[in-house]
Amino acid sequence: MPARVRVLGWVAVIAASLSLSVVAAFDDGGAETDAERIERLSDSFACPECRGQSVAESNAAVAATIRQFIADSVTDGATDTEIRDQLVASYEARVLLNPPADGFASLIWVLPVVLVVLGAVGVGAAITGNRGRDRQVSDEDIELLARARSRSGGDHS
Amino acid sequence: MNAIIGFGFVTLGLAASVLGAAGGTYALLTGRLYLLRTVRQWVWLILLAAVGAFTVMEVALFQRDYEIAFVSQVGSDSTPPLFNFAALWSALEGSLLLWTLVLSGYLAAMMVKFRHRRNDELLGWALVVMLVITTFFFALMVGPANPFVTTEVEPGFTGPGPNPLLQNHILVAFHPPMLYLGYVGFSVPFAFAVAALITGRLGEGWLVETRRWTVAAWGFLTAGIILGAWWSYEVLGWGGYWAWDPVENASILPWLTGTAYIHSVMVQERRGMLRVWNLSLVCATFCLTILGTFLTRSGVVESVHAFSDGPVGPWLLTFFGLSAGATVLLIGWRGDQLRSTGLIDAPASREASFLANNLLFGAMAFVILLGTVFPLLAEAWDGSRLTIGSPYFDSMARPIGLALLFLMAIAPVLPWRKASTEVLSVRLFWPAVIGVVSMALALLLGGRGIYPVITFGLGGFAAGAAARQVVLATRRQGWRGLVGRTNGGMIVHLGVVALAVGLAASESYKSDRTVQLAVGETATVEGHEFRYLEPGADINDRRLRTFALIEIDGDDVYAPATTNYRQVGMIVPTPSVRTGFTEDVYLVLDEVPEPGSDRIRLRVIIRPMVAWIWGGGFLMAVGTVLALFPGRRRRGTEPVSAALPDGGSTSSEPAEPEATPDLDRLEPVPAGGRAPLEDWAGAADDDVSAPVGGGDG
Known part of the structure; x- marks a missing residue:
């Protein structure tokens, strides 16, 4: 493939992937139905007695109660925040599967970011720190290479 | 009777482990290497003890010998044979029997495999480390978690049988043994790593020795985790396969560091770099298997499928602390000998991509560990009770997973040392086209949402890159293009893509x-x-x-x-x-x-x-097996330096093998001018990364 065609090809590939991503992100297939909303909310609350399972996953009685509460609230037109606040009032913070982002608990969001940034800086330093250093090829190296090449029939040129 | 024989075997195992470890250490410290031969007998005795104890317990389960407390907990008159057999690993004490059996198997296999090097110090220390590990596990069974404790039952007692969730699906018979083969398998590279640190033979020799062991353990762990997900899907009845449950997290943690290791180890084999990092990864993988066992077996982190908890918590925590502490000290002690002999030349190079890979796998492991133990930390800090559930893990794992997919597309086509834009634009063009087509196809079929569609796109991109390597290799080498580490690895990558696509689709469009x-x-x-x-x-x-x-x-x-x-x-x-x-x-x-x-x-x-998840897992297992076969051997006469600037270049396209046979994969001499493996000349016997540079020995 000639170089110019390839450049055009890459432009097309990048443009296509960007526009397809935009379509995927913004065409969400219509407004959320009540059933979809119930499903999403059930996925986002923990069953308080089931050690980390969501109320959607759990078969426990209390999970069924909360599922029913969510379904009723959605039908009554309550907002997500109202449902969340009511559940926290009844079952405390452990009903939230997503930890809060304040106080001590915020560390769970902050620490990974700090670590990745530090790691990336470290890796970056490991790579760039070595660049530009002179690498001398000694005569001995060149001779060794020449010998190796002639032994293997010289088809590596 | 069973109880006495069983306990006899366990005690024998402990005694043989202690004597073997002590004898081996004595021989090594005093330099009387001929004494290392005696370790052999102890190893056979340990294997005998482990097989014996396991067999006795199975016999007791089938005889419904309820005098043994363990049998009275998990056995019953009505359990069908398959589940009765699997009942052995349905609770703590029996799992330890399985663990020891696998560990002793690896120990014996190690000894047989390296039987010709009986007087080798490195091997001697590796055996001693393994013997210390067997000592610990036999000691657990002699002391706090004795499987052969007896009890009294009323006449007519028929037993409860194993937990109901562990007696209604055939996968129960396969998932735990696979997982244990994986977990325990990482003891072998760990033992060699510690031995290398002790002996100071820190060249690349120990890596080459344990390469297949590591890959095999990784394959078992992968298969074990995926079978576990499948079991969870078919049995637990919540419609999912992965709940970010502490037990699941404990199994994925060593998998992540192990995966990072089997990638970054290639940098060390090629370029002699990342020595400290690789040693740390091997040791971290081993320590994480112990930590995972502690987290799930001690009851400290509650989990829906912690099927047993017992008095072994403090023991496991101590053992974890000792292993971690010892390796940190050893690495510190040998620090001056671990300096790298090579340098990374460019950000667009194979070795730099492996560094990025390690950063991502490390971040993923950190996030999962943090999320798993955070409720404990929070409770200790201010008494608050938090739940860290799937939304947290999902929101962290998704971006990391996408970055990994992207890397998986780019890295396989990158040459070592330095890539030019030209090379990348040629090699990545068709994979990128496949990626865009996958995105378009997903949208046409009704897929929406930025995460899944980008996953499909990057998945297609990565699959294209992997398929390209496989196609080129088979075109050049025939069927041999499917075996060996590089080619098998690409099959594994295809499996990972199928798995990622399955995960994205089944999570997003459920x-x-x-x-x-x-x-x-x-x-x-x-x-x-x-x-x-x-x-x-x-x-x-x-x-x-x-x-x-x-x-x-x-x-x-x-x-x-x-x-x-x-x-x-x-x-x-x-x-x-x-x-x-x-x-x-x-x-x-x-x-x-x-x-x-x-x-x-x-x-x-x-x-x-x-189904793509299970299919992807199957492909990963197949790829692992292919990776274990020896790949193409390189002729000793091929040059190992990068070609001179006026000749070919390090970036030649391997699509034209006749003219430039695979120059980008030839071994460069590290900057220090010495080949890696100098202290281990000719040790490798298999694939493309065989140490031609040191091949004069």
């Missing part, structure tokens, strides 16, 4: 509805019709199964059920799944049907492409 049905009624969910034909029940002395016959789309009949295990008095839902290439229909009864009532509450979960 629908979950609960419907009420009376006999004869039909409900429609997502275009499928579900007709309730009739209820039914079957009873035996083990269980009472109540089911509902459901016809899907006027065609196949499925029978979701609830099963009451009578000896335990526990009712579990038993889902029924229609598995398909593009979509799974998962039926589960939401409550036990009232006797006499003709109504049921049926939960219908529809998830696309779940």
Whole structure:
């Protein structure tokens, strides 16, 4: 493939992937139905007695109660925040599967970011720190290479 | 009687381990290497003890020897043979028997494999480390978690049988042994790493020795984790396969560091770099298997499927602390000998991509570990009770996973040392086209949402890059293009892509509805019709199964059920799944049907492409096996330096093998001017990374 065609090809590939991503992100297939909303909310609350399972996953009685509460609230037109606040009032913070982002608990969001940034800086330093250093090829190296090449029939040129 | 024999075997194992470890250490410290031969006998005795103890327990389970407390906890008269056999690993003490059996197997295999190097210090220390590990596990069984404790039962006692969730699916017989083969397998590279640190033979020799062991352990762990996910999907009845449960997290942690290791180790073999990092990864992998066992077996982190907790917590924590502390000290002690001999030349190079890979795997492992132990930390800090569940893990794992997919597309085509834009634009063009086509296809088929569609795009990109390597290799080498580490690795990558696509599709486009049905009624969910034909029940002395016959789309009949295990008095839902290439229909009864009532509450979960996850796992296993076979051997006369600037270049396209046979994969001499493996000349016997540079020995 000639170089110019390839450049055009890459432009097309990048443009296509960007526009397809935009379509995927913004065409969400219509407004959320009540059933979809119930499903999403059930996925986002923990069953308080089931050690980390969501109320959607759990078969426990209390999970069924909360599922029913969510379904009723959605039908009554309550907002997500109202449902969340009511559940926290009844079952405390452990009903939230997503930890809060304040106080001590915020560390769970902050620490990974700090670590990745530090790691990336470290890796970056490991790579760039070595660049530009002179690498001398000694005569001995060149001779060794020449010998190796002639032994293997010289088809590596 | 069984109890006495069994305990005898366990004690024998402990004694042989202690004597072997002590004898080996004495021989090594005093330099009387001929004494190392005696270690051999101790190893055979340990294997005998482990096999014996395991066998005695199985015999006791089949004889229903309820005098043994363990049998009276997990055995029953009515358990079918397969589940009775698997009952051994359904609780703590028995799992330790399986663990020791696998560990002793690896120990014996190591000794047989390296039998010709009996006087080698490195091997001697590796055996001693393994013997210390067997000492610990036998000691657990002699002391706090003795499987052969006896008890008194009333006459007529018939036993409860294993946990109901562990006696209704055949995968219970395969998932734990696979997982243990993986977990325990990482002891071998760990033992060699520690031995290298002790002897100071820190060249690349120990890596080459343990390469296949590591890859095999990784393959077992992968298979074990995926079989576990499959078991969870088929048995637990919530329609998912991965819940970010502490037990699951404990299994994925060593997998992540192990995966990082089997990638970064290639940098060390090629370039002699990253020595400290690789040693740390091997040791971290081993320590994480112990930490994971501690987290799940001590009851400190509650989990839905921690099937047992016992008094072994403090022991495991101590052992974890000792292993971690010892390796940190050893690495510190040898620090001056671990300086790298090479340098990374460019950000666009194979070695730099492996560094990025390690950063991502490390970040993923950190996030999962943090999320798993954070509730403990929070409770210790201010007494607050938090739940860290799937939303947290998902939101962290998704971006990291996408970055890994992207890297998986780029890295395989990158040459070592330095890549030019030209090379990349040629090699990546068709993979990128495949990626865009995948995105377009996903949108055409109705897929929406930025995460899944980008996953499909990057998946196509990565699959294209992997397929390109496989195609080029088979074109050049025939069937040999499918074996060896590099080629097998690409098959594994294809499996990972299938798995990632399956995960994205089944998580993003799942629908979950609960419907009420009376006999004869039909409900429609997502275009499928579900007709309730009739209820039914079957009873035996083990269980009472109540089911509902459901016809899907006027065609196949499925029978979701609830099963009451009578000896335990526990009712579990038993889902029924229609598995398909593009979509799974998962039926589960939401409550036990009232006797006499003709109504049921049926939960219908529809998830696309779940089968791709299992298929991807299968492909990963196949790729691992292919990677274990020796690949193409390189001729000793081929040059190992990068070509001179005026000749070919390090970036030549391997598509034209006749003219430039694979120059980008030739071994460069590290900057220090010495080849890696100087202290281990000729040790490797297999694939393309064989140390030609040191091949004069």
